[in-house]
Amino acid sequence: MPQLEIACFNLKSAEIAFKNGADRIELCVEMDTGGITPSLEMIQKAKVKINIPIYVMIRPRGGNFVYSETEFQWMQSKIKTLKEIGVDGFVFGILEAQNKVNKIQNKALVSLAKPLPCTFHRAFDEVPNPFEALEELIACGFQTILTSGNASNVNEGVTQLTLLVQKATNRITIMPGGGLRSSNVKEIYAQTKAKFYHSSAITDKTEIANPIEIQRLQSILNE
Template structure:
């Protein structure tokens, strides 16, 4: 049965996600920047109150995915701190100046995170050669790639998502995300045959996950 991850930008959304059947929470801050590392206090509160899996975004700022040495050191430190808290996984992604996978840095972050699994986030949608990047991320040790199919959203990237799932061939999980809602989930699931899906389930300006939307998403995946 396919599973559902909800991107949560506050503790309230994380609790709503759990209460309405989500399989996993991706906890972030600053939605307007596409997600950054949440505060340590929020992560601790989420860990205390959530029984479902809790993955945490490790991203020092918005903007591109090419980081300075100081920013990378922040990422290393945050992963070490959060391993002690007992989160279930990490979400991050580092590119080179040419928008290629920074294999050395990503591999070192994945190694540092062990035994916790890592998701490469939508930095993947910036790469120039997605199929090459797919193989490199498998080599780095990532377990999941969050992607809209190298497009603005999953609707536009649906053919690429289908191809990525085929090429991944169960060696890594391709998780469609990016404007994924109950209105298009069935189409995306049928076309791509993906087994894990990502949505914020936000349907208004509140920045809070909508419980009914989460229920609808789960109902589609459970059908």
């Protein structure tokens, strides 16, 4: 059965996702930057109120995915701290200057996170050779890649997403995300046959997930 992850940019969205059938939460803040690491206080409050897996975004800032040594050390420190308080997984992605996968730094963070699972986020959509990057991320130890198929959204990237799912086989999970809604998830699922799907379920100008949208997404995936 396909599963659904909801990207939550605030505690209210996380509670809504939990109460309306999400299988997992990606917790972050600052939607306009694509998401950065939430506060420790927010994560702790979420853990008290929510009883599904919470994966936390490890990202020090918006902008590109090439990080300084200081930023990399900050990411390491965050993973250590959040492991201690019992989160369920991490979401991050580090690139080199030419947007290739930074294998050394990503592998170091994945190793630091063990035994918790890691998702490589939509930094993947910046890489010049997605199929080379796919193999590198498998070698780094990631369990999931969040991607729109190297396009601006899943509708435009659906053909690429399908190829990525086929290439990944059972070695890593390809999770379509980026413009995924109840209006298109049936088509994306029918074509890609992916096992996990990612949406913010936001349907208006707020940063709050829509409970009805989450229910619709889950209902369609469970048909």
